[in-house]
Amino acid sequence: xxxxxxxxxxxxxxxxxxxxxxxxxxxxxxxxxxxxxxxxxxxxxxxxxxxxxxxxxxxxxxxxxxxxxxxxxxxxxxxxxxxxxxxxxxxxxxxxxx
Amino acid sequence: xxxxxxxxxxxxxxxxxxxxxxxxxxxxxxxxxxxxxxxxxxxxxxxxxxxxxxxxxxxxxxxxxxxxxxxxxxxxxxxxxxxxxxxxxxxxxxxxxxxxxxxxxxxxxxxxxxxxxxxxxxxxxxxxxxxxxxxxxxxxxxxxxxxxxxxxxxxxxxxxxxxxxxxxxxxxxxxxxxxxxxxxxxxxxxxxxxxxxxxxxxxxxxxxxxxxxxxxx
Amino acid sequence: xxxxxxxxxxxxxxxxxxxxxxxxxxxxxxxxxxxxxxxxxxxxxxxxxxxxxxxxxxxxxxxxxxxxxxxxxxxxxxxxxxx
Numbered sequence: 044x045x046x047x048x049x050x051x052x053x054x055x056x057x058x059x060x061x062x063x064x065x066x067x068x069x070x071x072x073x074x075x076x077x078x079x080x081x082x083x084x085x086x087x088x089x090x091x092x093x094x095x096x097x098x099x100x101x102x103x104x105x106x107x108x109x110x111x112x113x114x115x116x117x118x119x120x121x122x123x124x125x126x127x128x129x130x131x132x133x134x135x136x137x138x139x140x141x
Numbered sequence: 142x143x144x145x146x147x148x149x150x151x152x153x154x155x156x157x158x159x160x161x162x163x164x165x166x167x168x169x170x171x172x173x174x175x176x177x178x179x180x181x182x183x184x185x186x187x188x189x190x191x192x193x194x195x196x197x198x199x200x201x202x203x204x205x206x207x208x209x210x211x212x213x214x215x216x217x218x219x220x221x222x223x224x225x226x227x228x229x230x231x232x233x234x235x236x237x238x239x240x241x242x243x244x245x246x247x248x249x250x251x252x253x254x255x256x257x258x259x260x261x262x263x264x265x266x267x268x269x270x271x272x273x274x275x276x277x278x279x280x281x282x283x284x285x286x287x288x289x290x291x292x293x294x295x296x297x298x299x300x301x302x303x304x305x306x307x308x309x310x311x312x313x314x315x316x317x318x319x320x321x322x323x324x325x326x327x328x329x330x331x332x333x334x335x336x337x338x339x340x341x342x343x344x345x346x347x348x349x350x351x352x353x354x355x356x357x358x
Numbered sequence: 359x360x361x362x363x364x365x366x367x368x369x370x371x372x373x374x375x376x377x378x379x380x381x382x383x384x385x386x387x388x389x390x391x392x393x394x395x396x397x398x399x400x401x402x403x404x405x406x407x408x409x410x411x412x413x414x415x416x417x418x419x420x421x422x423x424x425x426x427x428x429x430x431x432x433x434x435x436x437x438x439x440x441x
Contacts, residue, residue, distance in 0.1 A: 119211065
């Protein structure tokens, strides 16, 4: 069990946890948290599986670096939409979800 | 009922994926070796920077475009009420700390940008530190929140993407897209990284500052 | 020794993610998410990816945490204003 494989397994567990959170949680902010957990799990699986032999691999590391920056931009946009939604409707969850 | 079904499905997914991961054999392709074989021609000494800015430069070009689009979307959605919240008192300790830390953070950002060619660092880390300095200044009420961007800010936000596009257009005669001439690769990568760091710092700071409702001093 | 540390880190990673998703108070959930981000930084360092560790610490834990806390404060203010 190398470090890469261990963290890849943890990444799969995080992805499943985050996916369940997105489906089950009602509040938009909590869904954004769960979505970020999903993303981190996917990144761990990507790098962990590529490095399951123990050697560092720069290509998936570069992809994950790109992914982290895009994830924060998507989170910021989602938060702006959540705040606007709250200002327009006064609700914390999408209609039909709570 | 729904909770039980979703939890079961998530557990099953995690279990199946974990079992599949444990069954994987050795990888047939060794990308690390291919990167190491070509790294002298890439213009930098650090493999991750070489992959980001040279071998997979196209992905980085598209990524900076995606960031810009996300920022435009955010400024379109963000709206502040005119009934702003009551301002809290200014905190002298925080302001002194911010005044001391911000120039140091700018120095660290420039170092990270330069060091990205030889050791871990690069444009993304430098831009992140710059954005963190801007957020710190805003939280200490030394930098007002941004409303609509002026001309300077717009140029700064677009600079990274523009520099990248100009370099791509200038080197298009080399054959493939973003294939730098080997003698110029190091200098071109540094120029692109500088533009990316400035643009990324402003964009990431803008993601926070266009939404922030801190009172102006 | 290394494997024990990695196991502990992975277990704490999963625990902090669980607490971030399941905490009853939203503020606590956001704080646990920032903790999760910092533990991810350690995980990247263990995986031999210092570039990602730097970016995760600054962007994943720092900037995302600041954005979430700011949004939380704004949503609270709006909630109290509308009553």
